[in-house]
Amino acid sequence: MGDIKHDETNFYSNAEDYWREIPATVDGMLGGYGSISSIDINGSKTFLKKFLGEGEGKTGTSCALDCGAGIGRITKRLLLPLFTTVDLVDVTQEFLDKAKSYLGEEAKRVGHYFCSGLQDFVPEAGRYDVIWIQWVIGHLTDSHLVEFLRRCQKAIKPNGLIIIKDNVSYEGVVPDEVDSSVCRDLAIVRSLVATAGLRIIHEEQQVDFPKEIYQVHTLALR
Template identity: 40%
Template sequence: SSWYDRARDYWEKKDATVSGMLDGYDAVSAVDLEASLCFLDKVKTLPAYKGGSCRFNYALDCGAGIGRVTKGCLLHRFQQVDMVEPMERFCRSAPDFVSSERLKDIFQQPLQEFSPSKKYDCIWLQWCILYLTDADLIDLLKRCSAALTDGGVICVKENIGELGFEIDKQDNSIMRTDKHYKQLFRQAGMRLLLDMRQPNFPKSLFPVNMYCLRPLDANPAGQPENAETT
């Protein structure tokens, strides 16, 4: 687990505020949340050959911090939300910050050790898998797949490197390319249904992509396995 110590030490020093969550870039929060809501609305209109929409009952927010995404996005689309977050301080701040009885369970656990129960229509992973090694990321995606309800989806929102694989020594975060992520999704047995670039971010920030994934074995009713290639 020593690989993860640096990220933990880095986040130890951050305030339990939106600014702390976004490393001082709190100005991008509204733009970020707006695009995420738009992305979920696209998920809602997924065509039948891709398995159609997920249900919008129960979501899980991974690496949730104080619940910025839960409060500003997920609770606007889902009836109930659970959060998982490694840092105790952020978990303690979340109920007051989110301030909704529709925020249910908050699990304080590192993602690389977390195994969600099977009840989620959507598992949202934003700005957290950049801390996971490839092997731990693949394992997490497999555990998340197993935790989805029928027709459930995994949504990933993450910084994208244009120049290949880079590690930030400050917090051991990993900058992966779009191609690298897509390869890891395949290795985890996921099918990419939808992807979208975050619009309107300042040029000084890394590009951010959103991906909607489903387990490959979740075959839509009556569809031949190779439906998307015909």
């Protein structure tokens, strides 16, 4: 079994190497698909707004966490307009540095910039209303994803939500050698969520994305 540890180390270090070479731009964050950013954000906003607000069972809007935040594309256009404070976590320091200027005047409402891979990141207990995890679960091994989701569960407030938005494959696990990630099918993602002790309270497919890219699904978890 010695190889697995070695392979796991490479899996993470190769991804870090990949992102280190990517330009700190929206197009870089989206692998050349910068044009889909608005469709993505609008879909996410419609999804998220179903849960936010005052009253029984509603999710608050004081603090959100953007996981795999990059330069803060989602923070800027989705989270900061809806939440009082947003924290960012990303493995690439250069992206977080760029976020400070990219977010502009609103950067003053960022609580923390954490430079860490999610496999090592421990979010503060009870801090977040929403933890947003987009286009990054493929960079975690199954066991690290389950462990991270368990840590997220401790980090959300009583009516808080964990949201995963990501590519799903048609069947099985499809490796991407280029950025050292994997794409899992929906059944696998659901089973990992269940293993983490979370339940899916709502699930949708993102519409109007280019036909040639993977389907993207959004899952709200508690």
